[in-house]
Amino acid sequence: xxxxxxxxxxxxxxxxxxxxxxxxxxxxxxxxxxxxxxxxxxxxxxxxxxxxxxxxxxxxxxxxxxxxxxxxxxxxxxxxxxxxxxxxxxxxxxxxxxxxxxxxxxxxxxxxxxxxxxxxxxxxxxxxxxxxxxxxxxxxxxxxxxxxxxxxxxxxxxxxxxxxxxxxxxxxxxxxxxxxxxxxxxxxxxxxxxxxx
Amino acid sequence: xxxxxxxxxxxxxxxxxxxxxxxxxxxxxxxxxxxxxxxxxxxxxxxxxxxxxxxxxxxxxxxxxxxxxxxxxxxxxxxxxxxxxxxxxxxxxxxxxxxxxxxxxxxxxxxxxxxxxxxxxxxxxxxxxxxxxxxxxxxxxxxxxxxxxxxxxxxxxxxxxxxxxxxxxxxxxxxxxxxxxxxxxxxxxxxxxxxxxxxxxxxxxxxxxxxxxxxxxxxxxxxxxxxxxxxx
Numbered sequence: 312x313x314x315x316x317x318x319x320x321x322x323x324x325x326x327x328x329x330x331x332x333x334x335x336x337x338x339x340x341x342x343x344x345x346x347x348x349x350x351x352x353x354x355x356x357x358x359x360x361x362x363x364x365x366x367x368x369x370x371x372x373x374x375x376x377x378x379x380x381x382x383x384x385x386x387x388x389x390x391x392x393x394x395x396x397x398x399x400x401x402x403x404x405x406x407x408x409x410x411x412x413x414x415x416x417x418x419x420x421x422x423x424x425x426x427x428x429x430x431x432x433x434x435x436x437x438x439x440x441x442x443x444x445x446x447x448x449x450x451x452x453x454x455x456x457x458x459x460x461x462x463x464x465x466x467x468x469x470x471x472x473x474x475x476x477x478x479x480x481x482x483x484x485x486x487x488x489x490x491x492x493x494x495x496x497x498x499x500x501x502x503x504x505x506x507x508x
Numbered sequence: 509x510x511x512x513x514x515x516x517x518x519x520x521x522x523x524x525x526x527x528x529x530x531x532x533x534x535x536x537x538x539x540x541x542x543x544x545x546x547x548x549x550x551x552x553x554x555x556x557x558x559x560x561x562x563x564x565x566x567x568x569x570x571x572x573x574x575x576x577x578x579x580x581x582x583x584x585x586x587x588x589x590x591x592x593x594x595x596x597x598x599x600x601x602x603x604x605x606x607x608x609x610x611x612x613x614x615x616x617x618x619x620x621x622x623x624x625x626x627x628x629x630x631x632x633x634x635x636x637x638x639x640x641x642x643x644x645x646x647x648x649x650x651x652x653x654x655x656x657x658x659x660x661x662x663x664x665x666x667x668x669x670x671x672x673x674x675x676x677x678x679x680x681x682x683x684x685x686x687x688x689x690x691x692x693x694x695x696x697x698x699x700x701x702x703x704x705x706x707x708x709x710x711x712x713x714x715x716x717x718x719x720x721x722x723x724x725x726x727x728x729x730x731x732x733x734x735x736x737x738x739x740x
Contacts (some may be wrong), residue, residue, distance in 0.1 A: 315604055318642050420653075422642075424608045456604045459646040463598075497599030500564050504592035505602070505660070507615055 315424050321367040323420040328429035335417050339410045347402045355409045362413070366420050375416045380408055427452050449507060453498070464490040514576040515667075515697050516540050517561060522570035524556055533557045536569075543691055545708035545728055546701040546737055548717035557717065558672045558701045562592045565674065569632040577665060591661035591696070593671040597653035598646075606648070606656055607632065607641040613660045631663045635689075651682030662696075671700045675707070705732045 317326075323331070340453045342355055367385075384404060391400035418426070426447040434444035466487045472479055517539040524532040532553045548554040559565040560572050563583045577586050577654040580641050594600045603609040610628045619627065632638045635655045640648060645656060653673060661669060671690055675683035686708045690698055700707065708714050714731035716724040 315644050315676065316642060330559070404533060413705055422532065422608065423604045424611050452603055452608075456645070460598060463646070495598060497596065500559075501592075501600045501602060503564060504562055504587070504590075504594075504600075506587045506616075508603075508613070 314480060316332050317368065317370050317372065319367055319420065321365060321420070322469055323362070323366040323416070326374050326420075328421045328425040331417050332423060332426065334431050334434065337412065338413055342406050342409050342413075347405075352402065352405050357417075359409050362416055366416060367506060370418070372419065373412070376419075377408075377410055379415075383411060402443060416466060423452055423455060457494075457498075459489055461487075464494065515542070516573070516575065517544070517668075517699070518571075518573040519557075519560070519572050522560065522567045522572060524565060526556075526565075528541075530532075530720055532560075532567075532685045535722045537715065537722060537725060539713065539715075541712035542645075542697050543711035543713070544697075544699045545711035545714040545731075546699065546717065547703070547705065547708050547731065549638060551737075552717040553720040554701045554715075554717045555721075556602055557671050558670050560591075560701060561668070561670055561699060562590045563587065564592070568716050583738055586628045590667045591664060591666035593654075593657055593661055593669065593674045595673040595676050597650070597657040597677075600657040600660070601645045601653060604644060605641070606643055606645050609645050609656060613664050617627065617664070627663055631659045635659045651678055651685065651686050653680060654682065655689075658686065662694075665695055666699045668699065669694060671698065671702050673703065675702065675704055703728075705736070708732055 338358075345351055347355075360373070387404045387407060390401055391403055395403070430451065431444040431448040433444055434447055438444060465483075465487050468479075468483050468490070471486075472483065517537075518561070519535050519537050522532060522535045525531070533559065535553075546557060556565055559568060559621055560579065561574050561578045571710055574586055575589055579586050601609050603612050607628050610631060611624060614624045614627060617624070628641070629638065632641055635658065637648075637652065637655060637659060640652065645653070648656060652710045654677075664705070669690070674690065675686050678686060683704065687704060687710075690700060691707060691710045698711075700711065702708055709727050709732050710730045714724075714726065714728035715722060716731050716735050722736060
């Protein structure tokens, strides 16, 4: 799920991106590793609600984020109910959805460029082992930007199928892949032209 | 080393072959005009000519110099001097939001955060995009996307702007607006590849390509007239 920045003046908007990124890491680890009870699960829910309230977003924003996470919920619940107890399925689903919502809150309250800078600063110490922090940051940012583009390509292929009265089904992946690769070539040229390589 | 006023574009016996196909055939030309139009049919080699000037395509034979810099040997310096506007802005917009996409062009520019923010605000206001600064770039209309692509190029203040069919995907109003911005208001030198013959006629010089060969260089009105006569 890719949430884009929603401008605001809340304390969460003003908090430095690096602090929020570190806090997300700590919260994600805590929510994942904590041996949950009904009370701790409720606490996680209250924490997520509280943080969204702290960001001064209308409830609709949280509901939209939840709606976007619907397939994660469906897939997790269905697959886990086959192998685990209903309680374990509930705990694991709440864990994942909570982390997704918290990550969404980070991107909703932080400009991608600030997040990128924080990420690059965090990765800089790894330069000694060959990690190019700038390149990693740019790659992540590009991945975020390209998602709607790929969705647009898929819509184009779908429209072309409808216009010609054919249904390719799973085979529609092929033209989408071809368009995506062609787009990747264009993006590579644009990166070169903008001196990003 | 180029002087500060060097606006020359020189191609000497340039041939480009891609995948065994001859794309440009022995092109030699020297240009110093501020507004240079490049016309020709699809597949005539005009886009390849434009891409040569920014090092996006390397010559198979011959040499290309832009503002005194060899495009192959001094590519980094050439890229600092040259901005490239592509036909499809979707391929050029690389960051999630409008302001961030402009900011990408200023990474590594040596400007501090305040200066970068100031430049972004100024360029977005200039191109009527200030109200969309925080908007997802993909949500803009086609015309606005091309304006953003232009803003992202011009915020670096390049000395030469190359625009490869920048109005092809736009409606009449947006095409005229982009054309006006490029030909009438741009401070930098311009090379515009275009099928818009009215736009070409407003330039200082026009080049016509046919089947990979540079067949005509001269007064835009003359070159356009000759091109039109070939297609009537």
